[in-house]
Amino acid sequence: MKKKIAFWAVLVAALILLPPLVLAVKQPYYVDLVRRIMILAIAAISLDLILGYGGLVSFGHAAYLGVGAYAVGILAFYGVASGWAHFAVAIGASALVALAIGAVSIRTSGIYFIMITLAFTQMLYYLGISLAEFGGDDGMRIKTRSRFPLVDLGDPVTAYYVAFVLMLLSAFIVSRIVNSRFGMALRACKSNDARARALGFSPYPVRLIAFVIAGGLCGLSGALYANHTNYITPSLMSWLQSGELMFMVILGGMGTTAGPVLGAFALLLAEEVLKGFTEYWQVILGPLLVLSVIFFRHGLAGIFSRHE
Amino acid sequence: MNWALVFEQLLNGLQYGVTLFLMAAGLTLVFGIMNLVNLAHGSLYMVGAYLAVAATQWTGSYLAGLALGLVGTLLVGMAVEVIALRTLYERDHLDQVLATFGLILFFNELVAMIWGRAALFASGPAWLSGHIELFTGSRYPLYRLVIILIGFLTALILWYVVARTRLGMLIRAGASNRTMVAALGTNIRLLYTVVFGFGAALAGLAGILAGPIYNVQPGMGELILIQVFVVIVIGGIGSIRGALVGAIIVGVVDTLGRAFLKPLLGTLISLPAAESAGPALASMLIYLLMAVVLAVKPAGIFGSRN
Numbered sequence: 001m002k003k004k005i006a007f008w009a010v011l012v013a014a015l016i017l018l019p020p021l022v023l024a025v026k027q028p029y030y031v032d033l034v035r036r037i038m039i040l041a042i043a044a045i046s047l048d049l050i051l052g053y054g055g056l057v058s059f060g061h062a063a064y065l066g067v068g069a070y071a072v073g074i075l076a077f078y079g080v081a082s083g084w085a086h087f088a089v090a091i092g093a094s095a096l097v098a099l100a101i102g103a104v105s106i107r108t109s110g111i112y113f114i115m116i117t118l119a120f121t122q123m124l125y126y127l128g129i130s131l132a133e134f135g136g137d138d139g140m141r142i143k144t145r146s147r148f149p150l151v152d153l154g155d156p157v158t159a160y161y162v163a164f165v166l167m168l169l170s171a172f173i174v175s176r177i178v179n180s181r182f183g184m185a186l187r188a189c190k191s192n193d194a195r196a197r198a199l200g201f202s203p204y205p206v207r208l209i210a211f212v213i214a215g216g217l218c219g220l221s222g223a224l225y226a227n228h229t230n231y232i233t234p235s236l237m238s239w240l241q242s243g244e245l246m247f248m249v250i251l252g253g254m255g256t257t258a259g260p261v262l263g264a265f266a267l268l269l270a271e272e273v274l275k276g277f278t279e280y281w282q283v284i285l286g287p288l289l290v291l292s293v294i295f296f297r298h299g300l301a302g303i304f305s306r307h308e
Numbered sequence: 309m310n311w312a313l314v315f316e317q318l319l320n321g322l323q324y325g326v327t328l329f330l331m332a333a334g335l336t337l338v339f340g341i342m343n344l345v346n347l348a349h350g351s352l353y354m355v356g357a358y359l360a361v362a363a364t365q366w367t368g369s370y371l372a373g374l375a376l377g378l379v380g381t382l383l384v385g386m387a388v389e390v391i392a393l394r395t396l397y398e399r400d401h402l403d404q405v406l407a408t409f410g411l412i413l414f415f416n417e418l419v420a421m422i423w424g425r426a427a428l429f430a431s432g433p434a435w436l437s438g439h440i441e442l443f444t445g446s447r448y449p450l451y452r453l454v455i456i457l458i459g460f461l462t463a464l465i466l467w468y469v470v471a472r473t474r475l476g477m478l479i480r481a482g483a484s485n486r487t488m489v490a491a492l493g494t495n496i497r498l499l500y501t502v503v504f505g506f507g508a509a510l511a512g513l514a515g516i517l518a519g520p521i522y523n524v525q526p527g528m529g530e531l532i533l534i535q536v537f538v539v540i541v542i543g544g545i546g547s548i549r550g551a552l553v554g555a556i557i558v559g560v561v562d563t564l565g566r567a568f569l570k571p572l573l574g575t576l577i578s579l580p581a582a583e584s585a586g587p588a589l590a591s592m593l594i595y596l597l598m599a600v601v602l603a604v605k606p607a608g609i610f611g612s613r614n
Contacts, residue, residue: 057405104603112607112608114345116602119534123592123596130584130588132584246402247409280417280420282413283417285413286411289407289409289413290407293396294407
């Protein structure tokens with residue numbers, strides 16, 4: 001417990017102090033980099049809710065990232081600038097998409113579930129490509145960023161702290177959900193489906209609700225991402241993005257609060273280092289990921305806690 | 309509507325379907341027998357296509373290129389199995405998905421390093437470049453017809469090997485009880501490596517045959533891999549018969565949808581609306597089909613519940 005508190009204290013302090021420090025040495029790039037990592041960490045946190053606690057191996061989580069981002073882009077395209085509207089629609093739309101995908105997918109299990117979530121996300125990806133009005137394959141510049149009173153998401157440092165607060169909030173909300181009565185039911189369904197049924201509740205609605213919550217939370221991450229890049233492209237929904245999100249959760253440690261955050265930082269920083277090293281960085285990253293799966297089974301969070 | 313065109317597109321769908329089948333057969337075999345989810349199956353398709361192009365250029369003969377490409381993919385597949393995948397049989401599907409995802413990144417980038425990121429030009433053999441007249445007014449490329457033939461021939465051979473030979477018997481036995489087969493004195497690790505290698509060679513064959521029709525480029529395997537997943541989910545995981553039926557359904561539906569959905573919608577709704585809705589709906593068609601099949605039969609057409 002002490003270790004956990006110390007970990008969060010160090011993380012929070014480091015992330016609060018980062019912008020003034022890197023701006024003092026004139027390296028604003030790192031503000032953007034860490035902001036991007038924190039935004040994707042929110043997506044990883046949402047995936048951990050269904051993957052780590054719910055045991056649902058969704059290989060299509062990037063879909064909600066894309067839906068959230070497209071919601072912002074399309075609203076801005078039609079002249080809606082209100083940030084509240086952007087974020088409400090982004091979260092609502094991705095929750096709805098998650099409801100539709102989840103309603104079909106959760107009927108199946110195991111390998112079918114993996115392939116179906118992947119296939120549905122691919123379907124949305126092709127939909128994004130064929131939407132010529134919204135940029136098609138090339139993507140689209142967002143006309144206006146989400147406008148909030150007092151908060152300007154166009155300012156890099158302000159957007160950084162917004163992402164930071166929302167990341168902490170997401171981690172907090174997910175940990176509250178997981179430790180609630182509903183979360184216990186969700187974990188029970190993961191560890192023993194038959195016993196959960198015998199106790200008198202049906203796993204299907206529990207899983208579906210978790211799936212929808214995760215979709216909505218990932219939509220929030222997508223809306224932030226659209227504001228971060230000021231650009232939307234179908235590649236946000238590509239299966240490589242889904243795979244990357246899964247790796248964040250696994251590298252960090254499934255079913256832990258700190259895991260997805262740690263994993264997002266570890267994976268994206270490793271990519272950043274390798275990109276500086278060679279153009280063909282994936283040729284190194286690929287085998288590293290294979291090795292991490294084979295040998296590093298409990299993730300980074302396993303170093304901090306000793307539950308296993 | 310022009311019936312010659314419909315027939316031609318039907319054949320195109322069949323040709324795409326057998327390409328999907330060659331991929332799906334290997335994937336479903338490996339899953340059914342080793343219980344392994346191999347996302348890198350698409351990479352083997354790509355490796356096959358690239359090796360064949362390189363070998364054809366090197367030897368100057370299409371057939372030699374084809375043979376070298378097949379053998380090369382077989383060897384690459386067996387090497388991947390021995391080095392990376394063997395340790396994953398006992399793991400859960402999540403670990404398998406992640407590890408093979410890492411392999412995809414590796415193979416795509418390796419191919420880009422060796423041959424560059426731009427698409428390569430692959431040509432079929434000159435003696436298959438003509439057209440033949442199926443009936444009056446309908447000329448069809450000979451090469452595509454040959455692909456259809458090879459596809460069905462492979463299906464037949466595969467059925468014979470699995471159902472009628474000693475190797476097939478061992479494969480089926482290994483699928484139902486690995487420990488028992490090993491106890492009876494079969495080298496099960498070697499058997500798995502061989503099966504994986506042949507699955508890889510089938511994917512390589514699909515890639516080699518598809519090379520002259522589609523682009524040979526890094527990442528080409530993933531586009532088809534996801535459609536192969538749809539095939540397997542529709543047909544039922546682990547069933548070769550399901551893979552064949554699913555592949556042909558998906559190939560025909562996808563091809564016909566891309567060809568005729570737009571004009572068909574144009575007769576129902578306004579033309580500009582059909583112009584934008586047609587392609588979008590056509591690219592989503594097989595996924596919708598999959599959703600419908602799953603709603604009716606959650607384990608696919610030929611799948612068993614366990």
